Amino acid sequence: MNKPLHTTLKKTLFTLIMLGACSVGSVSANDTTVQSRVDQIKSEFNLDEQQAKRIAMILNQAGMSKEEKRSARMEKRLQRRVEHMTRALQLNDTQAAQVKAILNQQGAQMRAMRTQSQADITALLTPEQATQFAQMSERHQGRKGRHGKRHGKRGNKCTAD
Numbered sequence: 001m002n003k004p005l006h007t008t009l010k011k012t013l014f015t016l017i018m019l020g021a022c023s024v025g026s027v028s029a030n031d032t033t034v035q036s037r038v039d040q041i042k043s044e045f046n047l048d049e050q051q052a053k054r055i056a057m058i059l060n061q062a063g064m065s066k067e068e069k070r071s072a073r074m075e076k077r078l079q080r081r082v083e084h085m086t087r088a089l090q091l092n093d094t095q096a097a098q099v100k101a102i103l104n105q106q107g108a109q110m111r112a113m114r115t116q117s118q119a120d121i122t123a124l125l126t127p128e129q130a131t132q133f134a135q136m137s138e139r140h141q142g143r144k145g146r147h148g149k150r151h152g153k154r155g156n157k158c159t160a161d
Helices: 003-027 031-045 049-062 066-089 093-124 127-143
Strands: none
Touching (some): 093 127
């Protein structure tokens, strides 16, 4: 890596850390504040549009709740899926919008089914079992996002639970 670029990246990283540390709570509450900070960083470090967008995303996420971050990740994943289908299938704008609506509806239906299933299962259980089931569900939620990360040798089941 050449020296000027390395120095610029270090300065940018330091600036982002300082901005995040100084204003995590207030950043997402005011989009104009985020945009003005991004504009300032962009001009100071001569960033391109892609770099500026990433900084804006970082600053916006700094003040988000866990649920807001999850929702943003899901929306981003959905958008990537629709973009991929649009390219692969050469969808027009109307088709892409319809595909996105269908996928959104499917996600909502799956969440509703999962919630209903958990309620139905809980109704069958004794109070002690229901407590244990709730704990199992919480542990499962904590492991989400770890798909593809093996725990042990291939073919062996993990006995963490």
